[in-house]
Amino acid sequence: MKNLLMLFAFSLLFISCQSSSETKSLNLDDYTWEDILAEGQAQDMTMMMWKGDPKINAYMQKYIKPKLLKKHNINLTIVDGQGNYIVQMLMAELQASASTSEIDLIWINGETFYQLRQIDALFGPWTSKLPNADKIDFENPFIGKDFQQAIDGYEMPWGNVQMTLIYNQDKIRQPPQTRAELLSFVKEHPGKFTWDNHFTGLTFMKALLIDIAGGADVLKGEFNENLYAKYSDELWVYLNQLKPYLWRQGEVFPENVAQMHQLFANGELLFTMSINDAEVDNKVEEGLFQKSSRAYVPEFGSIQNSHYLGISKLSQRKLTAMVVVNELISEENQLEKMKPSVWGDGTVLQVSKLDSVFQKKFNSIAQRNYAPHREDIQEKALPELAPEYMIHLAEDFKKNLID
Amino acid sequence: MRKHIGQSIVGFIILFPLVFLLILSFGKQWFYPHILPNIWQTSQWESLFSPSFQLTKSLGLSLLLSISVGLVSTITAFYFSKKIAYSYSKTTWLSLAYVPYLLSPIIFAVLIHFYFLKIGLSGSLFGVIIAQFLICFPFGIIICSTFWTSQIQSLENLSSTLGGSTTQTLKRVLLPLAKSTLLLCFFQCFLISWFEYGLTHFIGAGKVKTLTVSVFAYVNEANPFLAALAGFLLILPSVLLLLVNKRLIFKTSKKLTDYE
């Protein structure tokens, strides 16, 4: 028994005093792009991204992955993860002073970027080293700023989307345009509307919050505790008014957006949502949604945001990751993913800066049949709020509506 | 008559999942309120035969993983169960052997994750093998410990008195007698590993894509058809093994509770 205790105590001691590992820190000043390209070739690399959409997965697995293999002999492994999961994972690695990270490239934005910077888990700055970065439209406030934060070269914009609500045109003539109309809608059609308990649902709530606050300018800039408290109280009152008429009486919310799409496809819900404005086209084409599905942005607007790519600090494949990112933001690959039949994700490139061949290609992309055109909803685009808003909304949503 | 109806109901409850999963795995679209998928496809099953298909890779990986864990756990458990059975503190050790089972594997994974990260085992197949071994091995001890009766002990002594070396005793006397216990131990450890999701997903960081991990991946992608296919593949080997080894399970369930 004594020996057991000694062993136990010894191990506790061992954990408490960890020595920091020495990972060679990468100084990008020593590298030119040619160097990076040369060293980044012929490696294995892991990317962590949200894998809840089969079309996005297909784009990555069937188009990007073979291309990377052929062009740069890079073997890309993709694993599932987003948001807090990524932060927890990288945090655990930092705490254990791991010598390498399990993931090299990560698909992030907003509050994840914020938390990763907080715990210093991101490598950077690196984005200016990439030749294709010159064509990115950093001036565009929807691209150059991530949830009101300066990206400072720590993450590279990858795509741009605006949120829409999707409904069945056969069953609904006039979709609700204001909060009041939404309330009467759910009263008329109980159990047919809801939102998910994750990113998409929170983005929807943010749009409602902005509407309650009276416009995007009110909540602009850094997080304001008082403003948040004031307007979120009203938000919870409003949502609690909706609650009894929501799906499952608002006692349960779909865990993720994929589940919500299934419920909509089954007819259990009359509405679903997507942060990607082109998603309705994808899903109709896949055969999941009926052809009578349409997407729209209500009068109170919806959030438009960009999503980004970051590199983990402990990654041993930073140069390879940079090569991969350079590919992902190239005109060819950005064009491919913008096609509604592939993903429908907006580009972060400034089309006017591209050569004429590509300009023509971008401008003549197959039109959307079921989703509104981006130009039409641009004026209703709301900017993202500071990340703390989302973090607080997530917590308070649990407190006020679920518990 | 009543017995017949009752048993048919039980039979239905047992067979329905198998049939249902099989049908679903051939589906492409299953709009409400169709009872059967309204659009079918065989392409999913056909893809199984191409080695680049994720599910085929998962199948191979799961087999490799579970067989390794089963083998290592059985061998180690056999060795240690003998030591325990003949020692004074037999009951203490056996009681303690239940403890890893008491923790849910996922909670166990959450607690030791730090160490795996530190040693660099996180996200690797080897790391998952070790983690699963730590859960299966104590279970194996409990199963194997029932083999070492005083009868066996006397046989061992007899063999060495007659001049046999330890290896000979092992090969000629013990192993043949222990065959069914060893098979059962391997089988149970194999199953624990084969079915495991939480721990595999956590320690493997999503990179070790076993069949169970695939089922969840397809569920999260809202693809019930591929999930059903993965589920069916999960069941198949176990059903086959079970039908072959029916006797073994039955014998041990008694042994497990006999220890009190």
Place this chain on the structure above:
Amino acid sequence: MFNIKQITPWKTALFILMLLPMLLGLGYGLLYSFGVIGLLNTGFTTEHWSDVLLNFSFWKSLLFSFSIGLISVGISLVMALWMVVNWHLDLRKGKLSTLIYLPLAFPATVVGFFIFQSFSKAGFWSRFLYQIGIISDIEDFPSVVNDAYGIGIILASSFIITPFLSLILKGIFENEHVTKFQHIAKNLGASQRQVLVKITLPILLQKAKTSLLLFLIFVIGSYEIPLLLGRQNPKMITVAIVDKAQRFNLNDIPQAYAMAILYVLFLLFLFFGFQRLAKLKTKAYA
């Protein structure tokens, strides 16, 4: 007391393989939950423990898991007893004897998935009832999965436990020569019901005690099934712990470790406490 000679090499090796990982894990959890280690922690504090202990949601989840476990094992016990008492001959030979083994091949993941696809509002049974006209709208089908009572979880757990338990009970039935005792009792004039209550059930239940406890612990510790069939409120304890460690506020992670340790203590108490109680009882009869 503890002789140095008794620490043989095999005992050390066994300790390392069997107990050390757990002790290390618990040690890490303790340190983290008290704020001693951890990236966002600032030093020793008891606030995380008080947050967990005084917070209703932890106890709610624990109680919920425990109740679901009791109900699942209870239902399985009734069904398994019924089958063994009435059909023990068919369980030995014939179709039923083979069929009863099949569910043992189903992993929790697949059972959870299957129950979801069968019993959700868009599931098989809902479609069936719609087709034969009992319900006219998808809304009319009752909420059986992701519901407040854990019905889906109970269904799945019972599906897994019942066959296993039947086999154990069948084994006991035969090894304890219950049929013999039944005959003797009948010859002495006992009625069907008396035989059942005074002979069959006590023998079966007495010997199956530990198995029942193990199944209870199995349900409490299950993760995949509540992940697929449960919901955010009420939440099973394993899901609650993993969620706190992975999905929510970063500052809650120490709480997740505290919860994990409490959970382990609870199970240890349950298991060893039960064993103690059982021993005391049998001693009383000696």
